[in-house]
Amino acid sequence: MSKITIVSGSPSEQTRLNGVLDYVFQYVQQPGNTAEVIQVRSLPAEDLIHANFASPSILAANQKVEDSEVLVILTPVYKASYTGVLKTYLDLLPQNSLEHKRILPIAVGGSFGHLLMIDYALKPVLAALGATHILKGAYIVDSQIKKLENNKYELVHEAKQRLEQSLQSLTNVITTTV
Template sequence: MSKVTIISGSPSEETRLNGVLRDVLNHFEGIGIAPEIINVRELPPEALIQAKFDSKEIIEANRKVEDSNIIVILTPVYKASYTGVLKTYLDLLPQNGLEGKTILPIAVGGTFGHLLMIDYALKPVLTALGATHILKGAFILDSQIKKLGNNRFELDSEAKNRLVSSLKSFHPSLLTV
């Protein structure tokens, strides 16, 4: 059976990334998979900043990653890169913590000028963590995510199609339930 963990690297609780997260969850739930979620912003700040590998919350988050064969990484783009809070968590994964996993990176940014952030900023770190099967991923513009209020969001049809296409890029054998 497939195990999926979604790592959300947004430092903000009310973020357009939540709209993307909701669509990713709906996709997996629609095929009978209930993903684990790691909201990095909810991990203890002192454990992240002080690299407390022995923190029970870090150990639990790392266990979710270890037990999964699919990892979806969501991040907003800040200063042409992924977020610092995501980096602090990735630094706490074991050296080969992503070995043997299929990784789908998804980023939300203000301009298509940041599209290559996935390839030139995020993928090298994922590779350093042992990832060898990193899917193309998806990049969604902030302007393609409409705020509905109460921390609810809606992706426009173009962005939703790109996201669904990325989610469907998993090999069917990985999605056996």
């Protein structure tokens, strides 16, 4: 059995990243897996901004990370990088807290021009937190996520295929290490 935590680094409640989050959550809900979500935007802003390491909300989120074998990190791309909200939370994780975790980074951006953001901006920070097993991430252009009603989204076929390849590599890693 694998415990999977999905960390969503979007500062917005109405975001196409929710379509990816929902898809990933459904995908990892396989027999033997348990999945939880950390919506960083839902953590107390004051605790994030003031780096309140003793905050009960921060400690609870960090406990989810600690208890997980697998992390899926989701972020929209702003200014050719991951969000400040995500960085603020990552700064509150204990040193080496990502050691021995399988990590799948997934980003949603406005164009493929920011595709390398995962490798050159996000992965170094994850590595600084002790991550040694970072899987090849997925990058999805936001135009490949159709907005429906009630904050629901649908991924176009090409985006689903790319995402499923990354999720399948995650599944392969989970099943070979169990």
